Amino acid sequence: MLRLSSLCSCRKKEMKNNDICLLLGATGVGKTLLVKRLQRLNLHMSGELGEPPSTLPTVGTNLTDLTLKKKKKVTVRELGGCMGPIWPSYFEECSSVIFMVDSGNIAQVSSSCIQLLTVLSAELLHTVSVLILFNKSDMPCPMSLVEMKSLIRMEEIIASAPQPITVLEVSAHSGQGLKEVLDWLESITIK
Numbered sequence: 001m002l003r004l005s006s007l008c009s010c011r012k013k014e015m016k017n018n019d020i021c022l023l024l025g026a027t028g029v030g031k032t033l034l035v036k037r038l039q040r041l042n043l044h045m046s047g048e049l050g051e052p053p054s055t056l057p058t059v060g061t062n063l064t065d066l067t068l069k070k071k072k073k074v075t076v077r078e079l080g081g082c083m084g085p086i087w088p089s090y091f092e093e094c095s096s097v098i099f100m101v102d103s104g105n106i107a108q109v110s111s112s113c114i115q116l117l118t119v120l121s122a123e124l125l126h127t128v129s130v131l132i133l134f135n136k137s138d139m140p141c142p143m144s145l146v147e148m149k150s151l152i153r154m155e156e157i158i159a160s161a162p163q164p165i166t167v168l169e170v171s172a173h174s175g176q177g178l179k180e181v182l183d184w185l186e187s188i189t190i191k
């Protein structure tokens with residue numbers, strides 16, 4: 001019979017071989033579409049992304065495995081905004097965080113900013129790399145990205161946060177910036 005300790009070490013090995021990236025953000029910002037597009041981009045690196053697939057509201061959490069270059073693997077765990085109160089229960093298992101904002105939704109920006117600050121100040125996440133995505137760049141926005149970043153004092157947030165933070169403007173719809181998201185995942189994934 002397998003001992004509990006050997007089971008634990010197997011589990012730890014499994015976790016090392018398969019990093020977990022938490023994908024956080026308010027409902028409707030485009031998290032599910034992003035993972036579907038990354039999965040497709042990953043399979044057909046040189047090919048067309050094709051039409052964006054439809055998405056359904058995510059119930060609970062959604063896990064997607066991505067195999068990156070050099071056989072690196074990452075599991076992206078999507079957690080919706082309505083699960084905000086229990087996000088911290090997933091912080092221990094993760095090795096990176098993608099935080100998504102809908103750049104066209106001005107009304108949502110301040111609540112997203114508070115959620116982002118809560119994530120960045122969580123002690124368990126002080127050493128993980130964070131990618132902030134301003135999504136829906138294809139949409140006509142009432143405010144430019146520069147204006148939105150200055151509204152939420154993005155530069156100050158980055159300067160005072162303990163973790164390395166990367167910011168990208170993307171469109172899960174058109175595919176803009178998605179290659180850079182994969183590059184970021186590759187750069188921070190160990191195995």
Ligand SMILES: Nc1nc2c(ncn2[C@@H]2O[C@H](COP(=O)(O)OP(=O)(O)O)[C@@H](O)[C@H]2O)c(=O)[nH]1
Pocket residue numbers: 025026027028029030031032033034052054055056057058080135136137138139170171172173174
């Ligand atoms: N125009 C546009 N629509 C998007 C983009 N990303 C997501 N959407 C749409 O936004 C809606 C919510 O997307 P979904 O991925 O389900 O959001 P989630 O709740 O964050 O998982 C869907 O209708 C998507 O097609 C984008 O970059 N541009």
Ligand SMILES: [Mg+2]
Pocket residue numbers: 031032033056057058078080
């Ligand atoms: Mg979703």
